[in-house]
Amino acid sequence: MKPYVLGIDIGGTNTVFGLVDTRGTVIASASIKTAKHANINDYIDELYTEVMRLIEANDAVDKVHGIGIGAPNANYFTGTIEDGVNLPWPTPIPLAELVSEKFGIPVAITNDANAAAIGEMTYGAARGLKDFIMITLGTGVGSGIVINGQVVYGHDGFAGELGHMIVKRNNGRLCGCGRTGCLEAYCSATGVARTAREFLEIRTEPSTLRNIPIDQITSKDVYDAAINGDKLAKDVFDYTGKILGEAFCDMMVFSSPEAFILFGGLAKSGELLLKPLRTAMEMNMMGCFKGKAKVLLSELKEADAAVLGASALGWEAK
């Protein structure tokens, strides 16, 4: 078997790619701007040029076993990027086909959260676990579900959209998916900022967050204020953790995972989020599951995580 895989993480702004060996070491990595080219073929051309430069510089020509790609709304079964995604090209995009034709190397693609789950299972906090749920807390809430050692794709490749479980049935917040009350509308970085704005409007107590124009408040601002002891900001994290913990209880009755693994910007809030999250899990868990599921933080270095996760998929590309 050839000794390397290539991992590509396609985000709305940057496309990061890296050459990875069998032990999960990122040998070298680089990036291009995703949105520079209005035509997908021009984008693939630039990607090819830059990737080949990286491969040649690391003496890896003809040594790449497969290419794994993580991208928003990427479907493992069809190899395409489906509708409803923030990329500059018309969808659906037959990405696996385009890349494998250009590179002459087998390609497998999946969405970013599934890629993260595969990376965590192969190289991170989920090593040795056969049943876990990866939750990515970023601009949105993504998820990658692993059951019996296999990523759950569902009958159509779209399974694992746990950010769109309904956590508030009445009077819920509008979500990017067009519905209301989704987990993502509350427990993403965006959701945290929305909660802060809501609390600031409804409550009258002082808060250092009142020094920031209300529509410019970010989750980072809320984090900073909470760390500095701001009561309202801490309440925002309590609220967020409680909703997430209650949602974890519903996920638990579905697949009874051994662990929930948190990844993404908001996961770095540490105990501010984890404490109310664990409390909500203890208080709301069905009896037979009490105390069973661990909540772990991703062990992948953030700079490498997306590329590593995607690359792990490269080993199974054919």
Added chain:
Amino acid sequence: MKPYVLGIDIGGTNTVFGLVDTRGTVIASASIKTAKHANINDYIDELYTEVMRLIEANDAVDKVHGIGIGAPNANYFTGTIEDGVNLPWPTPIPLAELVSEKFGIPVAITNDANAAAIGEMTYGAARGLKDFIMITLGTGVGSGIVINGQVVYGHDGFAGELGHMIVKRNNGRLCGCGRTGCLEAYCSATGVARTAREFLEIRTEPSTLRNIPIDQITSKDVYDAAINGDKLAKDVFDYTGKILGEAFCDMMVFSSPEAFILFGGLAKSGELLLKPLRTAMEMNMMGCFKGKAKVLLSELKEADAAVLGASALGWEAK
């Protein structure tokens, strides 16, 4: 391979068992009373005597490949019936071990809803489906989840308790599990009766259900009234179907099944339940899943279903 399996369905009242061939025909079946013996060994002794009588009468001695047992709270991994179950013996009960020692035949056990899912996949409405969710609507709400052709057991064997997803976060009904707001408290036969009582107390409109003492109303009474055009009774089914359909949307974002398969007494309500259920699914489904999942009724004859489902597990007993 030996040509028969034995399926045993252990319920709180009756234990039904049947000899089944490779095509899923129940060759012969019989039953004993589950609660007759206070000691589990006496129960196993009687079961053995009666099963052997059946086996001998059908010329099947030494022709039984395996025994599959469906029982409440039965754990596939451990082979035991766990705590919290309405059976006359102290738990945990090492059922697989007791039965395999007595019969000298390999035994596999699982809970009743998983057995139903396996039966449906092997002989019923789920033939050919690799991703589906079986929902049993009886006294409680049970579930058996199949992903990529495999029953989901989770890390501890307890996965698939979808009757205990929280569908009402505030002011929810008390559930048998000790928590409040579970799906089971609304969409089981018991839940339907509770809804009828609630509606009768809160509303003032006439209803034929008012002729029945309120604490004696059953789901069958509600069904009969609805079929006869009673408005309040029909509203009870609308309410039940809506909650179930909304819950299906949350299950969909988890595993994206190709179908939901309904089984159990309440599933026989037909369009009374199915119409509001489908409407709620259409109205609440996340965009990428709209119109994808079928809602099917079990195709197994009820008298045979539990035994057939359990027996299918007998083929994989070792």
